[in-house]
Amino acid sequence: MSQGGSIVSGVAGRYATALFELAVEANSVDSISADLDRFEALIAESADLARLVRVPVFTAEQQLNAITAVLEKAGIGGWAGKFIRLVASKRRLFLIHEIIKAYKALVAESRGIVRAEVTVAEEPSAKVLEDIKTALKSAANGGEIVLDVRVDPAILGGLVVKLGSRMVDASLRYKLNSIRLALKEVG
Numbered sequence: 001m002s003q004g005g006s007i008v009s010g011v012a013g014r015y016a017t018a019l020f021e022l023a024v025e026a027n028s029v030d031s032i033s034a035d036l037d038r039f040e041a042l043i044a045e046s047a048d049l050a051r052l053v054r055v056p057v058f059t060a061e062q063q064l065n066a067i068t069a070v071l072e073k074a075g076i077g078g079w080a081g082k083f084i085r086l087v088a089s090k091r092r093l094f095l096i097h098e099i100i101k102a103y104k105a106l107v108a109e110s111r112g113i114v115r116a117e118v119t120v121a122e123e124p125s126a127k128v129l130e131d132i133k134t135a136l137k138s139a140a141n142g143g144e145i146v147l148d149v150r151v152d153p154a155i156l157g158g159l160v161v162k163l164g165s166r167m168v169d170a171s172l173r174y175k176l177n178s179i180r181l182a183l184k185e186v187g
Contacts, residue, residue, distance in 0.1 A: 016102030035080030114140040117162040
């Protein structure tokens, strides 16, 4: 089904691949994605739930009971609910963020969507974002580009682009550091 090794790896990748393959068979890719997004939002909203997820001091039974209650209250059922409960019962809840991220990557890959991380010094205009997408489209073999834009004034200017395993640093900070190193070598 998927080329799992290409974009996901490790335990989280194996769980995500299994869920993705199940979702494709059940024709539930979008509904599972929506439920996983809701579950991540719940974690972000609740410090107690975030602690339950990331701290491994709770037993599998405690995690499963707590997660079951949270899922029922949130109305997250179906395959996503079963999957999250399975992860809790196997004491792998601390991996849920990585699993969800890997699942989303598999969904995007199956749809020909390529995610690119772009770091800029200040908020870019819509025209600049469109120019970046156009430039990246050829590098992504014509796939649809989705940009994750991050503003980091520390790069001073320019941009840093990560597309898959490739990274291009065209920031002013990088260029100034290169000049500084070149001057040290000369003098």
